[in-house]
Amino acid sequence: MNDVEKIVIAILITIILVGTVNFFIFKKSLISFNINPGVGIPASPQAPKVVIASDLVKKQIMFSSQEVAFHNDITSCYSIINKKVYDLTYFINKHPGGKQKILDICGKDGSTLFQKQHGFNKKITDRLLPTFYVGELVQ
Numbered sequence: 001m002n003d004v005e006k007i008v009i010a011i012l013i014t015i016i017l018v019g020t021v022n023f024f025i026f027k028k029s030l031i032s033f034n035i036n037p038g039v040g041i042p043a044s045p046q047a048p049k050v051v052i053a054s055d056l057v058k059k060q061i062m063f064s065s066q067e068v069a070f071h072n073d074i075t076s077c078y079s080i081i082n083k084k085v086y087d088l089t090y091f092i093n094k095h096p097g098g099k100q101k102i103l104d105i106c107g108k109d110g111s112t113l114f115q116k117q118h119g120f121n122k123k124i125t126d127r128l129l130p131t132f133y134v135g136e137l138v139q
């Protein structure tokens with residue numbers, strides 16, 4: 001190997017070394033200048049918090065008594081029973097006590113009438129009624 005070749009090899013090794021060092025320095029500055037936001041950077045305090053599925057399930061639809069009042073006939077019948085709102089539309093023609101009894105409580109608070117007739121019947125209060133539940137009454 002003559003002197004010229006030695007010099008060429010030395011220059012090549014220097015270029016490779018300087019290139020490698022520069023590559024690592026540049027890579028580090030990319031991260032610190034946040035060229036790629038969101039990657040490898042801790043979340044800001046404003047970032048949305050993780051939503052827990054059970055919180056979503058717990059969310060209830062709220063109705064005002066005015067909203068319930070719109071659903072006051074055979075085409076759409078909502079009723080309030082013990083501060084909960086029920087959609088009884090489907091049940092009107094199925095009620096064993098006759099459809100008029102249900103129509104009478106459409107769009108209003110049916111708690112007293114329901115309680116008097118069925119309050120003692122656990123099958124109705126705990127099993128059938130909840131199947132019509134649509135939300136809570138706004139207090």
Ligand code: HEM
Nearest residue numbers: 088095096097101102105110113114117118121124128129
């Ligand atoms: C969400 C509301 C209601 C549901 C789910 C419901 C359900 C039922 C069911 C399942 C029956 C069959 C008989 C029984 O198991 O007791 C029944 C009968 C009857 N319901 Fe209702 N009912 C409701 C509201 C009312 C209201 C507001 C009245 C009237 C004030 C009423 C009056 C009657 C009568 C007179 C009978 C027939 C007699 C009897 O079996 O007790 N119901 N209802």
